Amino acid sequence: MAKVYNWQLDRKMDYIYEERRPRRQVAWVFDINKCIACQTCTVACKTTWTSGPGQEYMLWNNVETKPYGSYPLKWDLTILKMRKQLKAEHKTIFEAAGMSERALGYLPESDDYMYPNIGEDECAGIVEKGAFFSGIHQVWMFYLARICNHCTYPACLAACPRQAIYKRPEDGIVLVDQSRCRGYRECVKACPYKKVFFNVVTRISEKCIACYPLIERGEQPRCVQTCIGKIRLQGFINRPDRPDPENPMDYLIFIRKVALPLYPQFGLEPNVYYIPPIHVPRKFLYQMFGGKDAVEHAIATYQKAREDRKLLGAMLLFGATEKIVHRFRVDDRYAYGYDEEGNEVCRVPFEEPIHFRPLFDRERRVYRLNIT
Ligand code: SF4
Numbered sequence: 001m002a003k004v005y006n007w008q009l010d011r012k013m014d015y016i017y018e019e020r021r022p023r024r025q026v027a028w029v030f031d032i033n034k035c036i037a038c039q040t041c042t043v044a045c046k047t048t049w050t051s052g053p054g055q056e057y058m059l060w061n062n063v064e065t066k067p068y069g070s071y072p073l074k075w076d077l078t079i080l081k082m083r084k085q086l087k088a089e090h091k092t093i094f095e096a097a098g099m100s101e102r103a104l105g106y107l108p109e110s111d112d113y114m115y116p117n118i119g120e121d122e123c124a125g126i127v128e129k130g131a132f133f134s135g136i137h138q139v140w141m142f143y144l145a146r147i148c149n150h151c152t153y154p155a156c157l158a159a160c161p162r163q164a165i166y167k168r169p170e171d172g173i174v175l176v177d178q179s180r181c182r183g184y185r186e187c188v189k190a191c192p193y194k195k196v197f198f199n200v201v202t203r204i205s206e207k208c209i210a211c212y213p214l215i216e217r218g219e220q221p222r223c224v225q226t227c228i229g230k231i232r233l234q235g236f237i238n239r240p241d242r243p244d245p246e247n248p249m250d251y252l253i254f255i256r257k258v259a260l261p262l263y264p265q266f267g268l269e270p271n272v273y274y275i276p277p278i279h280v281p282r283k284f285l286y287q288m289f290g291g292k293d294a295v296e297h298a299i300a301t302y303q304k305a306r307e308d309r310k311l312l313g314a315m316l317l318f319g320a321t322e323k324i325v326h327r328f329r330v331d332d333r334y335a336y337g338y339d340e341e342g343n344e345v346c347r348v349p350f351e352e353p354i355h356f357r358p359l360f361d362r363e364r365r366v367y368r369l370n371i372t
């Protein structure tokens with residue numbers, strides 16, 4: 001085992017291969033507070049990539065209602081429980097692995113894939129007598145959109161005995177080489193997020209490819225482009241020790257620390273970052289997004305974004321363009337996004353302009369009402 005540095009844990013950890021960070025790393029930020037579970041992202045991904053034989057059950061993108069939703073069934077509870085039973089809660093899944101495995105994991109049963117919308121819109125909690133609103137809801141739920149995290153230390157890649165899974169050095173996208181895969185399903189077992197799927201027809205594994213044909217031409221993936229709630233931003237992050245304040249992803253993740261990785265304690269350095277929901281009992285979030293300090297800081301920063309021009313400007317870029325935003329800036333009126341060549345690809349006003357029409361339109365000789 002090699003010793004590699006995991007910035008999300010701020011320590012070195014065991015991994016089967018040496019640390020080899022890509023030139024730049026593909027990453028996403030999802031603002032959970034804005035997701036409405038319309039599943040447009042799910043359908044966009046499904047119709048683009050997984051409409052073939054053997055792919056029927058695959059949801060490379062899914063949106064589950066927390067706390068009761070999960071796909072496959074109990075993916076998160078199962079791995080959390082396994083770590084607890086082994087008394088390995090302070091260890092990553094690589095460090096907690098047994099002698100014969102490279103990562104602690106389990107293979108879901110086929111029944112676990114039968115209920116993709118289990119728990120949908122179901123709330124947890126009860127309202128106690130005399131309750132009053134404090135910002136945290138006593139009855140609560142939230143929507144967790146999930147894709148492959150294109151991890152810096154992918155468990156799927158670590159576990160593959162054929163070295164059929166690779167991480168692209170140019171952008172960190174994790175792919176399965178289908179000509180090398182022999183369908184041993186070690187990747188399915190190892191990925192704690194359960195984002196590799198076994199195709200029973202072709203007998204090989206498949207997973208989210210980050211819409212790399214789009215990314216290669218400077219466009220964000222389908223799940224991002226189609227997001228109705230504008231909760232998503234995809235871009236590239238630099239090395240964690242060299243963040244660029246003009247890069248909106250670096251700014252949100254490394255500099256303002258408003259977006260957090262999902263279950264960083266597993267040790268994979270996942271690259272989908274979530275702005276946590278502000279209305280949810282905090283203990284639930286601490287477990288999911290890297291502990292008390294990280295969650296409290298992210299929520300406090302988010303809640304002050306209205307008074308913070310630069311942070312608000314970075315957030316206005318979500319859903320503003322199909323292009324990948326490499327650089328951004330703000331002035332008094334707008335947030336501007338630029339592509340890799342420095343061309344402006346979006347300009348979003350801080351205040352939505354309001355136009356009042358004259359009551360009487362002289363040209364057409366009609367009266368018009370303004371509805372505000
Ligand atoms: S399209 Fe956007 S808002 Fe709709 S479910 Fe997906 S992530 Fe949520």
Ligand code: SF4
Binds near residue numbers: 148150156174207
């Ligand atoms: S989320 Fe799972 S499938 Fe995706 S890179 Fe990480 S370990 Fe591999």
